[in-house]
Amino acid sequence: xxxxxxxxxxxxxxxxxxxxxxxxxxxxxxxxxxxxxxxxxxxxxxxxxxxxxxxxxxxxxxxxxxxxxxxxxxxxxxxxxxxxxxxxxxxxxxxxxxxxxxxxxxxxxxxxxxxxxxxxx
Numbered sequence: 001x002x003x004x005x006x007x008x009x010x011x012x013x014x015x016x017x018x019x020x021x022x023x024x025x026x027x028x029x030x031x032x033x034x035x036x037x038x039x040x041x042x043x044x045x046x047x048x049x050x051x052x053x054x055x056x057x058x059x060x061x062x063x064x065x066x067x068x069x070x071x072x073x074x075x076x077x078x079x080x081x082x083x084x085x086x087x088x089x090x091x092x093x094x095x096x097x098x099x100x101x102x103x104x105x106x107x108x109x110x111x112x113x114x115x116x117x118x119x120x121x
Contacts, residue, residue, distance in 0.1 A: 026051075026052065026106060026110045026112045027050040027051060027052040027053075027054055027059075027084075027104040027105070027106040027110070027112055028050060028051050028052075028104075028112055029048050029049070029050055029051075029102070029114070030049050030050060030051050030084075031048070031049040032046075032047075032048050032049075032100070032116065033045075033046065033047045033048075034046065034118040035116075035118065036116035036117065036118065037116070037117065037118065038118045038119070039118070039119040039120075039121050040118060040119070040120060040121065041120070041121060042090075042092060042093045042120050043090055043093070043118075043120070044089065044090055045087050045088060045089050045090055046061055046063055046072075046087065046088050046090065046100050047085065047086070047087035048061065048085075048086050048087070048100075048102055048104075049084055049085050050084045050085075050086070050104055050106075051084070052084065052106040052107065052108075053083035053084055053106065053107040054078045054083050054084065054086060054104050054105065054106065054107065055078075055105040055106065055107055055109070056077065056078035056083070058103075058105035058111070059076075059078055059086055059102075059103060059104045059105050060075070060076045060086075060102070060103050061076035061086055061087070061088040061100060061101070061102050062076070062088075062100075062101045062102075063088065063090060063098055063099070063100055063101075064098065064099045064101065065094075065096060065097075065098055066096050066097050066098075071090065071091065071093060071098065072088045072089065072090055072091070073091060074088060074089040075088070076088035083107070086102070086104070093120045094120070095119075095120050095121055096119070096120055097117055097118075097119050098117065098118055098119070098120060099115055099116070099117050100115060100116055100117075100118065101113075101114075101115045102114055102115065
């Protein structure tokens with residue numbers, strides 16, 4: 001076993017700290033509006049708050065209907081005053097199930113993506 005003053009132990013501790021920091025470097029959703037599985041009256045936008053600042057040029061939201069057709073005509077945007085907030089305006093929407101597809105690139109370059117559904121009543 002290594003002694004407490006061993007250089008190997010110090011290197012191991014630094015590696016663990018570094019990997020923990022990398023694990024938190026990904027931009028993941030913290031709050032979604034409407035949220036996953038929600039049933040709502042026709043929303044005027046989809047908004048997601050992420051845990052990390054986003055790179056606006058490489059992050060986007062797309063909303064599709066049950067047939068897979070994109071319903072948002074506006075492009076999504078990252079809020080200039082809060083780089084953790086991304087939203088997209090929505091047109092009037094018919095009742096049905098919609099899918100939000102998101103792709104987020106953190107300011108450090110790490111890309112994450114995902115999707116979820118919500119229902120318009």
